[in-house]
Amino acid sequence: MTSMDWTTDLVTLAQVVMIDIALAGDNAVVVGMAVAGLPPKQKRPAILAGIGAATLIRVGLGAIALKLLAIIGLLLAGGLLLLWVCWRMYRELRHPHHTRERKAKTLREAVLQILLADVSMSLDNVLAVAGAAHDRFWILATGLVLSVALMGLAADLVARLLERYRWIAWVGLGIVLYVAISMIWHGGHEVAAAM
Incomplete structure (x- = not known):
């Protein structure tokens, strides 16, 4: 591989990371909200x-x-x-876990919520990154792994903020709901155009 190839690959990798960082903010909010109801030892x-x-x-x-x-x-x-993930988050915000009428969220429930939300919200991210990576799988994989690691750090910060300032969770829910409605809107138009 020539130095020109390495330079091109590094520029492409930088583009992939920037795309990931720009598109992963809403994912960090979802992860932070998903772990906010867990005991401190189970958050990480x-x-x-x-x-x-x-x-x-x-x-x-x-x-x-x-x-x-x-x-x-x-x-x-x-x-x-x-949208289903939003409904679950809304129910959690409306009935906090410290009340007696609901049992506390489990580690398994939080992981499942993170996974479902991330898969549904990551389609735009993955497609943008794949387009920027130009068939170089190592760039794609490196960029995605790095962006997810950065998202994890941001999610930990978001979870701590949500514990202190409950109103931020409602703002986060609004962001996630907006993303869900936007996906439904554009996806619905895509399906209608194909019919």
Whole structure:
């Protein structure tokens, strides 16, 4: 590999990382909200497990991302899945875990919530990164893994802020709901145009 190839690859990798950082902010909010109801000892394991599983799925999706573009209705399905995640988050915010009427969130529930939200919200991220990586799988995988690691750090900060300032959780829910509605809107138009 020549030095020109390495330079091109490094520039491409930098583009991939910037795309990931720009598109992963809403994911960090979801992860932070998912672990906010957990006991302090379970927050970090939930973030690591959820983001670890999400990383594997993202890299797998990235490997087939260009084929995903051809699947009509995928964006709509992801938006509907994210809308369900929003409903679950709304219920948690409305009935905090410290009340007696609801049992505390488990580590498994938090990891599942992170995974479902990340998969549904990551389609735009994965497709943008796959387009920028220009068929270089190592750039795609490196960029996605790095972005997920950065998202995990941001999610930990978001979770701590949510514990202190409950109103931020409602703002976060609004952001996630906006993303879900946007995905449903664009996915619905995509399905209607294909009919």
